[in-house]
Amino acid sequence: MDVDLIFKIAAIGILVSILNIVLSKSGREEMAMMTTLAGVVVVLLMVAKEIVNLFNTVKTLFGF
């Protein structure tokens, strides 16, 4: 079971929000924005790979 994925995403989320707070407090709003964007893109890539996996499972299972 691929439970690691959930914890990985949770860790990235917490890390990104901490980095965001630190960078915002030190007055680097644009870098905080970039870290947020990078975090979202990384997680989106991970999720997209798994969505392809899920749809392939459905395809083979239901004989498309």
Place this chain on the structure above:
Amino acid sequence: MEAELFRIAVIGIVAAILAVIISEKKPELGLLLGLAFGIVVLVVAFSKAGAIIEVLEDTVSKAGIDGNLLVPVLKVTGMAYVTQFSVDACRDVGQNSIAGKVETVGKIMMLAVAVPIATSLIRIISSLI
């Protein structure tokens, strides 16, 4: 099977709590976490569903029903699952209009797959008359 269900139930609670924690600061990552949980759970569930479909095919062949009639039924079931997954994901993000469009497309495609069954039914009826 039941051990897996308990595991998934626990993972669901953990994922929900983590999603709430993340959503406080980064709602978009919290939504992606929910999506990832859905994918993990569905992959587990579908890997178990193969046995059910095998039994279904076996029963159909034993009952002397044309095996080709089962294919569209299974196809429509799979399409319904995929459509529902996508619609739920869109609704979670709050894009109700996109969800509605995906739903409409899914309905039309499912109807297109199901039409051959309807025509074969009509053919059977007309051969009886």
